[in-house]
Amino acid sequence: PLSLTCALPLPRQYMVLVPFLIHTKVPEKICIQLTHLNESVTLSATLEYAGENRSLIADVVSEKDTFKCFSFTVPMSSSQKAAFLTVLVKGPTLTFRSRKSVLVKNSESLVFVQTDKPIYKPGQTVLFRIVSLDEDFHPLNEKVGLDPQRNRVYQWREVELSGGLTQLSFPLTSEPIQGPYKVVVQKESGTSVEHAFAVEEYVLPKYEVLVMVPKTITIQDEELKVAVCGLYTYGTPVPGLVNVHVCRKFSSSSSNCYGREADAVCEEFTRQADIRGCVSNVVQTKIFQLKRKGYEMEIEVQGKITEEGTGVELTGTGSTEITGTMSKIIFEQVDSHYRPGIPFFGQVGTSETPGNYMTRVHLRFEDRTLFEWVTPVYDRAVHRAPQFYSPSKSFLRIEPMSQTLRCGSTVMVQVHYILKPEAIEGQKQTVFYYLVMAKGGIARAGTEVHPVGDGEGELSCLRLPLGPDVAPLARLLVYITLPSGEVIASSEDFKIENCFANKVDLQFSPDEGLPASNTHLRVGASPGSLCAIRAVDKSVLLMKPEAELSPSSVYDLLPVKDLRDYIYQGHHFEEEDDNPCVTLDNIILNGFTYRPFSPDGEGDAYSVLKEMGLKVFTSTKVHKPRLCGVSWDHDRAMSHDNAMVEDLSHSPMETIRKYFPETWIWDLVTVKSVGSADLDVTIPDTITEWKANAFCTSSDTGFGLSPTVSLRAFQPFFVELTLPYSVVRGEAFTLKATVFSYLTSCIRVSISLAPSTNFRATPVEKEEESYCLCVNGRKTLSWAVTPKSLGHVNFSVSAEALKPELPCGNEIVETPDRGRKDTVIKQLLVEVGGPLSPCGREKDVEWHWEEWEGSGGLGVNYSLCGSLQGGVDDEVTLSAYITIALLEIPLPITHSVVRNALFCLETAAEQGGNHVYTRALLAYAFALAGKEEKRRPLLDSLDKEAVKEDGSIHWQRPGKQQEADLPFYRPRAPSAEVEMTSYVLLAYLTSRLAPSQEDLSIAAQIAKWISKQQNPNGGFSSTQDTVVALQALSQYGVSTYAKSGGASTVTVRSTGDFKSEFQVDHMNRLLLQRVALPEVPGEYSTGVTGEGCVYVQTSLRYNVLPKLGEAPFVLQVHTVPEICDSSKAHRTFGIAINVSYTGKRPVSNMAIVDVKMLSGFIPVKTSVRELEGHHQIHRTEVSTNHVLLYMEQVSNMTQIFSFTVEQDFFVQSLKPALVKVYDYYETDEFAIAEYHAPCSKGSI
Structure with a gap:
């Protein structure tokens, strides 16, 4: 008899993989797999994006088995958009079609800014570079604009980069506003990049202080090793006195449970530095009560080194964490799922600190104890790994590599697999598909054909080259498609060092x-x-x-380094499983009913692809069966570790x-x-x-x-000078010159200061003709110097190695072959004394209100600052002010609160008799509410009281005395007048229809007057008038702006050869342009040609001696101690301030107390911060030579407070320093006092 065996054809399969996040303007990849085809098919992928269908793939496939990737590019879009990708496989007898959502995002250039240094002095030049790269780190020659959108001190438009970078620079003025600055670069995409730097007055440190302590100690450690070292910047140790503070701070300052304990428990020791420039000590921890709660779980160490000879002090800090965890188990890189028969990978370690490990803890508590204690903890860790789903019980797993891999190397990846014979249906070899994801895209893909033998083994021939294209994280996917359609998959992350193809x-x-x-x-x-x-x-x-420019900082610019799941910036792109759910019957066994359930966290091929960030279009089986009526969980299991990761450490x-x-x-x-x-x-x-x-x-x-x-x-023999940043003319400071010798033998040197007509110098000690310096020796000489001229003064000090005519004790004296004489010339800035006029400071005002009264007015429970209301303190003004704030939010006029407020204001306006400031507020409030019939009468009444002169219009308070009219000086108006005039300007410019030409004509005259009140920094007298005035001027600019407007040229000339021109157009109209006038006094003229309105301002700064006379404040300042009663008073003392208000009002507005430091002294910042606990002082600011204290208000009751200062640099013949208190909003209300150092009349 004949027997006939027929082999059934294998089912045809397709799979398409593409990242769910697609970037525009850069090549992206989509990979397709077609297997077991028996006919030619057409393959197409279409992206429905930005209102059109874009073909990504259009190909005819005739091969039986195919795996390849196609590259495509999507054009730039106006915004980040969701799109749909449709994949169609069509042949004579088959059709596969699938549609899924993806996200299309514009690619971003990687732009960074580098300045030549992080900090600058006034008058220095800021050098900076702009670099633009694509996401593959290749240079982009895009156009960028430097547009800070803030107070623009310099501006560049459409800067063209060459080779991906450009260099620019700008000079700082001699008197810039000190503090933080930013270079802001606007990319072609519209996003911006910022780089910060600081402008300060400083003296560079000559050495650094290193504090070395362990990162962590346990509550059972009895000792703490502390080391403090000083090193010059050229690498040699610093000799001097080392003072070390070891403190554990008290964390519950509000608690009184512990009596009157100090803020910290401290241990202090002072020693001379050894030959290495170091001091080491073992501190007993008993004093810190490490097990006791109520203190911070940290020990802070501060080391201060006083340099031998110069007395220069520098400080370094370090800290040690205190932990109650004695040991714990840590799981690292542990498999999230287990696959039966496949090795389970992971690392289990312990993080144990040295010491004796206790298994029992005995605690004894006494009755009524008030102490809380930290007990030792021995942590455990739990990791849960659910099973990976496979109906055929076939698995594969990529073997992980825990270390960071070297860039440029090639690793052999091991893949473990189990393929059940019935699953592969007798195949002797199978195809392993692999794909590498990096930086959010498909970097590589391919196949490996491998004999499977008995179905269990290891694939060891998968080579993975590691280059910049896959750094810093390569995510490898390996999968197999079984004849049944089941997909077996595994993924693994490989960390790669940050690297670049251009080796520099x-x-x-x-x-x-x-x-x-x-x-x-x-x-x-x-x-x-x-x-x-x-x-x-x-x-x-x-x-x-x-922050140093490093590979990590450049890689951090990448918008996507790792794509996971289907979530990006709040967008979710996961579709529901469209496979039908499976129904299983309950099983009854031995009287028990067993219901089917889906194991929580069970993995499948879909979860692997989802974790890779890959959208999958397929006819294969990537989902595990979904039970009907049972919730599904694709979340990966997470390891549970209930202790902090600790590491121990130069x-x-x-x-x-x-x-x-x-x-x-x-x-x-x-x-x-x-x-x-x-x-x-x-x-x-x-x-x-x-x-x-x-x-x-x-x-x-x-x-x-x-x-x-x-x-x-470096040179083995040299002299260094110790100078302050600046001194005041007439003050004597100590100039110190230190000669260093690192020669291998003794030398005899002479040291001299070159005389000059710019200063007078007297030796502090009797000078000798020469001095002996042996190996690593040093000698410091001092002169008391009194500058005679202003500006930069040169000091020239020479040290010369003499011929060996006299011995140095028993040592032989030699003369160096080179560098026998070293001369150093350095400059010192000499300034004039006296106060400069203050600029405005910021203040946040918080309004509190309770309820609307029957009239609709606001119930007042907060007293407004008088100057904020032009001297008016009534319910109508406050109601108008807050109604404006509500309408600017904006709240609709139909809102109940706004409706009631407007009713109140309308009633008040009809009654009349309101103050000019109140009417200005009312006019603007009605303008915002669109009530033209209420706005216009108020503007007409205000126009009758306007002050019109020199082509400008403004408003002032009734009864104001006329200011003296000086030919070259116009006094700046008070804050309240600027504010009320600005509100009127806003009322003219705010209407439902565009302002009429008549209103714009009046507005132009108002804007002219407001502009004249600006100070050289662009602000006005206070924060309040600055905010309103700038808002009004901005609104005027909006109402009159014409993009096609012409350009203007401003020319400044002197009677001599000086000439400077400014070009002003709509591109740079917000840029502050300035030029220094070379000769003062002198005669200058300005001229303007072209079209437009240009604001020109001259600024002259000068110092004046304080005037004595009547003042609205009583200010008294003295030092503590007032006399030089001890040696300590030379170096540190307190400044006590008594202030009260005696003006016309019951209390002042917010007031500023500005304390200028004596030359050579700096404030102790902690003592200043403590003043914020004073009930009237709510804020403090500290700079190098000023302390600012913000007082809520000052009454006729004297307020008393003090803080501490310490000597930073010795200055002789100290001039007194000034303290000024002034009204924040009425800056012409002020008082000045001066104070002396307790030992200012003493000798050096």
């Missing part, structure tokens, strides 16, 4: 040299690269550390040095075809360590960044 190297040769000597700098990079080099003094980075014969830049190298160079560029540079005169780095851009290899390299500028 920077090298000094030699890397140490004498000041003013030559050195060679070589930059290595891809041929044709454009490289930007920076070298800055290490002292600058100690003064203000900055020349010529004479040199004249006068060139001390803070930035040494700031250059752009092009790399030659040999792959390097060479620079010959001269080392500056500073004895220090220079920190240099470079980055390069190339159209071929992209961006690259060098490691930071150092050059040590």
Whole structure:
């Protein structure tokens, strides 16, 4: 008999994978797999996006088995949009169609800004670079605009980048506003990038203080090891006195449970630094009561080093965490699911701190104890790993690698698998499909055909090259499709070090040299690269550390480094499983009913693809069966660890040095075809360590960044000067010169200060003809110096090694071969004394209101500042003010609160007799409410009381005395008058219809007067009038702005040769442009040509001596102690201030107490902050030479408060310093007093 066996054809399968997040303007990939085809099919993928259908794939597939990826690019859109992707596979006998949602997002350029340093002095030039890269780190030559949108001090429009970068600069004025600044770059996409820097008056530190303590100690540790070291920037130890404070702060300051304990428990010790510049000590922890609650779980260590000879003090800090966790178990990189028969991967470790591990804890409590204690904890950890679903019991798993992998290497990935014979249906080999995701896109894809043998084994031939294209995280997907349609999948993350294709190297040769000597700098990079080099003094980075440009900081610019799940920025893109649910019957066994359920967290192929961020269009089985009526959970199981992660832990014969830049190298160079560029540079005169780095851009290899390299500028024999930033003319300060010798033998030196007509100098001690300096020796000489002239004064000090005519004790004296004489020339700024007029300060005002009364008015429970209401304190004014705020939110006029308020205001307006300030508020309130019939009569009445002069209009309070009319000075109006005039301007410009030409004509005259009241910083007298005035001027600009408006040229001329021009147009109309007038006094003229309205202001700053006379404040200032009763009073003392108000009002408005520091003294910040606990002082500000105290108000009751200052630099013949108290809103109400240092009349 014949037997006939027929093999059934394998089911045809297709799978399409694409990231659910698609970027525009950059190539994206979509991968398709077609298997077991027996006919040609057409494959298409269409993206429904931005109102049109865009074809991504249109291909005919004839092969039986296919796996390949297609590249496509989506054009830029106006915004981030959801789209739909439809995949269609069609042949004569089959049709597969699937439609899913994706997100289309515009790609972003990677832009960063680099400044030459993080901090600048007044008058210095800010150098900065702008770099633009694409997401593959290749340079982009896009146009960017520097547009801060704030107080614009400089502005560049449509800056074109070359090689992906550009360099720009701008000078700071000699008297800039100190504090933080930002460079703001606007990208072509409209988003902006910011880079911050600071402007301060400072003296660079010569050394750094390092505090070394363990990161963590346990509550059972009895000792704490502390070390404090001082190192000069050129690497040698600092000799001096080291003072160390070890403190545990009290965390419950509001509690009185612990009696009158101090804010902290501290241990202090002071010692001389050893030969390494260090002090080490073992502190007993018993005093800190580590197990006791109520204190912070941290010990803070502060180390202060006083340099030998100069007395310069610098401080460093460190901290140690206190933990009650003695040990714990940690799960790291543990499999989220287990697959039967496949190795389970993970790392289980312990994080145990040294010491004895206790298994029992004995606690004894006494009755009525008030103490709480921290008990030792031995943590455990739990990790839950549910099973991975497979109906055929076939699995595969990629073996993880825990370490960060080296960029440029190739790793062999191990894949473990179990394929049941019945699942592969007798196949001897199978196809492993793999795909690599990186930076949110498909980076690579391919297949590996592997013999499966008995169905269990290991795939070890999967090579994974690791380059910049897949850094910093490569996500590998490996899957198999079984004949039954089941998909077996696994994914794994591989961490790769941040790297770039353009390998940049920077090298000094030699890397140490004498000041003013030559050195060679070589930059290595891809041929044709454009490289930007920076070298800055290490002292600058100690003064203000900055976020260093590093591979991590550049990689952090990437918009997507890792795509997971189907969620991005709040958008969800997961579709419901469209497979029908499965119904299973209950099982009854031995009287028990067993109901079917879906195990929580059970994994499947879909969860793997979802975790990869891949949308899947397929005819295969990627979902596990969904039970009808049972909720489904695709969330991955998370390990549970209930303890914190803890880790435990560092020349010529004479040199004249006068060139001390803070930035040494700031250059752009092009790399030659040999792959390097060479620079010959001269080392500056500073004895220090220079920190240099470079980055390069190339159209071929992209961006690259060098490691930071150092050059040590050093000579074994040199002199250094210790100077303050500035002094006041007439004051005597101590100029100190320290000579250092790091020669291998003793030398005899002479030290001299060159005389000058700009200062008078007297030696503090009797000078000798020469001094002996042996190995690592130093000598400090001091002069009492009194400057005679203003501006920058030069000081020249020389140290010369003499011929060995006299011995140094028993040591032989030698003369160095090079650098026998070292001369240092440095500058000091000498300023004039006396106060400058103050500028406005910010204040936040909080309005409190309770209920509307029967009349509709607001029940007052907060007293408005008088000047905020033009001296008016009534219910109508307050109601108008708050109604304006409500309408500007905006609340509709139909809102019950607004409706009642407007009824109140209408009633008050009809009654008449309102103050001019109140009518200004009413007019604006009615304008916002659209009540033209109420607005116009108020404006007409205000017009009758307007002050019209010199083509301008403004309003003033009734009864105001006329100011003296001086030919070259116009007094600035009080805050209230600026405010009320601004409200009137807003009332003229706010209406439902566009303002009439008549209203605009009046508005122009009002705007002219308001503009004249601006101070040189762009503000007005206070925050309140500044806010309203700028709002009014902005509204005027909106009402009169014409984009096609013409340009103007402003020309400033002197009677001599000086001439400067400003170009003003609609592109830079918000930019502050300024020029310094070279000669004062002098005669200057201005002229304007072109079209438009331009605001020109001159600003003259000068110092005046305080005037004595009647004042609305009584101000008394004295020091504590008042006389020099101890040596401590030379270095630290208190400043006590008594202030009261004696003006016309019951109390003042908010007042500012401005305390100027004595030369050489700085405030103790903690003592100033403590004043914020005073019931009248709600805010304090501290700068180098000023302390500002914000008082809510001042009454006729004397307020008394004080804070502490300490000496930072010795100054002789100290001039008194001034304290000024003034009304925040009425700045012409002020009082001035001066104070002296307790020992200011003493000798050095």
